[in-house]
Amino acid sequence: EMQLVESGGTLVQPGGSLRLSCAASGFIFSGYSMNWVRQAPGKGLEWVAYISSSRSAIYYADSVEGRFTISRDNAKNSLFLQMTSLRAEDTAVYYCARESHSSSSFWFDPWGQGTLVTVSS
């Protein structure tokens, strides 16, 4: 069974740093691009970052560019999100999601269960 499990979410002070992890199992992790998506309390989904299977392409949402870094370790089937200069508006549940593709489309499936990051003093 394909599975993604996030960890690392916690309470952190404004200006602080945090590293999220996403452990993948049940599929060949090194063959897929991966994404981070977040959801602030009571709000909609916001795409955060993308990394290709070989790390050759990395993209960020404008809201996190320069503060967040996405990375992966294909040998350990793991995805990471290093977050720095955290702000109150970064408070959210953070999901990792596998990106699949066909000749004519892309999609996110599966998703992890999410990990909560709270930025507050």
Added chain:
Amino acid sequence: DIQLTQSPSFLSASVGDRVTITCRASQGISSFLGWYLQKPGKAPKLLIYGASTLQSGVPSRFSGSGSGTEFTLTISSLQPEDFATYYCQQLNSYRTFGQGTKVEIK
């Protein structure tokens, strides 16, 4: 950046109703659009990709259509387990989600 606008943002419907949700893109995205369902406290679940391809295991009462800038998600006969929030997502340029459509019981 490509913006997605869903309408309506909220709808009230009854079991058995036919429901249609629209997603409009700020520029053409071909068929690089997906639809997701999310229930409270749960991760989103893929329903449709490529604008109209039903994900394996998703009931056939769900269907998607459109290309370019206008897309629709239709539920032919609303079931109790379908009351949730629905999101469209574009994957043509970076990735963007619509603001969501909450479907509640009338």
